[in-house]
Amino acid sequence: xxxxxxxxxxxxxxxxxxxxxxxxxxxxxxxxxxxxxxxxxxxxxxxxxxxxxxxxxxxxxxxxxxxxxxxxxxxxxxxxxxxxxxxxxxxxxxxxxxxxxxxxxxxxxxxxxx
Amino acid sequence: xxxxxxxxxxxxxxxxxxxxxxxxxxxxxxxxxxxxxxxxxxxxxxxxxxxxxxxxxxxxxxxxxxxxxxxxxxxxxxxxxxxxxxxxxxxxxxxxxxxxxxxxxxxxxxxxxxx
Numbered sequence: 053x054x055x056x057x058x059x060x061x062x063x064x065x066x067x068x069x070x071x072x073x074x075x076x077x078x079x080x081x082x083x084x085x086x087x088x089x090x091x092x093x094x095x096x097x098x099x100x101x102x103x104x105x106x107x108x109x110x111x112x113x114x115x116x117x118x119x120x121x122x123x124x125x126x127x128x129x130x131x132x133x134x135x136x137x138x139x140x141x142x143x144x145x146x147x148x149x150x151x152x153x154x155x156x157x158x159x160x161x162x163x164x165x166x
Numbered sequence: 167x168x169x170x171x172x173x174x175x176x177x178x179x180x181x182x183x184x185x186x187x188x189x190x191x192x193x194x195x196x197x198x199x200x201x202x203x204x205x206x207x208x209x210x211x212x213x214x215x216x217x218x219x220x221x222x223x224x225x226x227x228x229x230x231x232x233x234x235x236x237x238x239x240x241x242x243x244x245x246x247x248x249x250x251x252x253x254x255x256x257x258x259x260x261x262x263x264x265x266x267x268x269x270x271x272x273x274x275x276x277x278x279x280x281x
Contacts, residue, residue: 095168095256095272096209141209153222158208 054079056144056157064163069132073160075125075142083147087116087127090139090159099127099140129162137164169193170273172257178279184245187276191238191259197221198240199260199270200232204253215240216261247280254278 056077065071077085084103088096100109100116102125109116113130129136139159146153169192179185191198200212202225211224215234226232229247234240244251254275260268 093254093275093277095170095258095274097168097272098269101269154211156209156211 054144054146054155056142056155058140058142058157058160060160061158062161062163064165065132067132067134067164067166071129071132071162073127073129073140073142073162075127075157077123077125077142077144077155077157079123079144079146079155081147082120082123083145085116085118085125086143086145087114087125088141088143090141092138096141132162132164134164134166137162168271168273170257170259170271172255172273172276174276175274176277176279178281179247180281181247181249183247183280184243185247185278187242187244187255187257187278189240189242189257189259189273191240191257191261192271194262195259195271196238196261197259197268198234198238199258200226200240200242201256201258201272202253203256203275204250207253209256212242244278249280252278252280 059074086101087099090096102118115128118125139161141159142157171190173188196217199214202210212226213232214222218234229245232242256275258270258272260270
């Protein structure tokens, strides 16, 4: 069964600290993996999209890694800011399917405290 | 601002009723997606349209239907509403391609409350 599991479910860190969020998937065949940031009550915003051949992709203080062999991805946030408080969602797409074959994780809720 | 607009922002209705949610995609985008997000649940893909044609179907109930019009705006119709339909409904757009690697841009959502 195609699944995307994220951990931890929630995380509290102090402003300025780094953190890493995990995403494990069993989606096959794999096409790409996306990380989204969703502020409470708002629509998700894309952070990165990674294909099979990409190991690392950065977007400012956000760095995503992908290990297609172990089917794991991580999102590393550097020097966290209060505005980083949000849910971070990992999404994996099936290869060969339509764009609708997106499997969503339930997200990690990050709280950054001053 | 993603460029995707959704109306209304909030909707309160009663069980058994029917509502229509509206979405206007970003200029130039041909694909529109609808998602449901219940409280403390992940995003659930409902349906995708591409240039007026249904492209993919997810976990969409038979009581729900959608369409995309020639001007590319889309409507999601929810009928015979139940309490469990209370959720945030998001629309996203991407395109103009269909390669699968395009970023989806999400609208601000419509919060539906069924009483």
